[in-house]
Amino acid sequence: xxxxxxxxxxxxxxxxxxxxxxxxxxxxxxxxxxxxxxxxxxxxxxxxxxxxxxxxxxxxxxxxxxxxxxxxxxxxxxxxxxxxxxxxxxxxxxxxxxxxxxxxxxxxxxxxxxxxxxxxxxx
Numbered sequence: 001x002x003x004x005x006x007x008x009x010x011x012x013x014x015x016x017x018x019x020x021x022x023x024x025x026x027x028x029x030x031x032x033x034x035x036x037x038x039x040x041x042x043x044x045x046x047x048x049x050x051x052x053x054x055x056x057x058x059x060x061x062x063x064x065x066x067x068x069x070x071x072x073x074x075x076x077x078x079x080x081x082x083x084x085x086x087x088x089x090x091x092x093x094x095x096x097x098x099x100x101x102x103x104x105x106x107x108x109x110x111x112x113x114x115x116x117x118x119x120x121x122x123x
Contacts, residue, residue, distance in 0.1 A: 001026045002112045004096045009117030016086050016121070022079040022096030022114055034103035035072055035079045036110065039092035039119075046095070050081060051103040059103070064090075086121045094119050 008020040020037070036051040050060045050070035058070050069082040079096055094117050097110035104110075 002098070004098060004112055004114035006094065006096050006114040006117040009094060009119045011120040011122065012086055014087055014121055014123050017082070017084045018086065018119060020081040020083065020094055020096075020117060020119075022081075024077040024079070024098065031074045033098045033100055035070075036097045036099075036103065037070060037079075037081045038095045038097055038107060038110075039090075040095070040116075041092040044092075046107050048105045048107070049094070051105070052079070053103050054101075057103075083119070086119075088121050088123050090119060091121050092119060093117070 003025040005023045008018060010018060012018055032054050034051060034053055037049040038046050039049050040046040048061055049064055050068055052058045052070045052072050060068060067085045071080045096114040098112040099110045
């Protein structure tokens with residue numbers, strides 16, 4: 001049984017920062033998984049935000065490049081998303097996701113999902 005649990009969401013003003021965490025439980029070979037962050041705003045499709053491979057290669061959606069940083073700590077089975085210079089358009093439910101092997105930008109490529117943590121950015 002694989003379980004992902006997000007934390008760290010909250011409400012901030014534009015320009016502020018938040019650090020999201022995703023703790024993974026029940027993994028066998030955690031270091032072999034691609035880990036990613038996705039978000040979904042009300043009335044919109046879920047979209048990819050950032051990804052990190054088992055080898056610590058990272059990639060980002062154009063909308064967050066230069067502002068967000070994804071990282072993984074395999075010793076702690078934990079994924080992080082540091083979000084700086086937040087904008088109102090970043091407001092969404094943020095989800096942690098995982099798949100075995102290579103990373104992919106498609107939502108349907110991921111097998112495991114957390115329950116989400118809400119991020120709200122006010123003007």
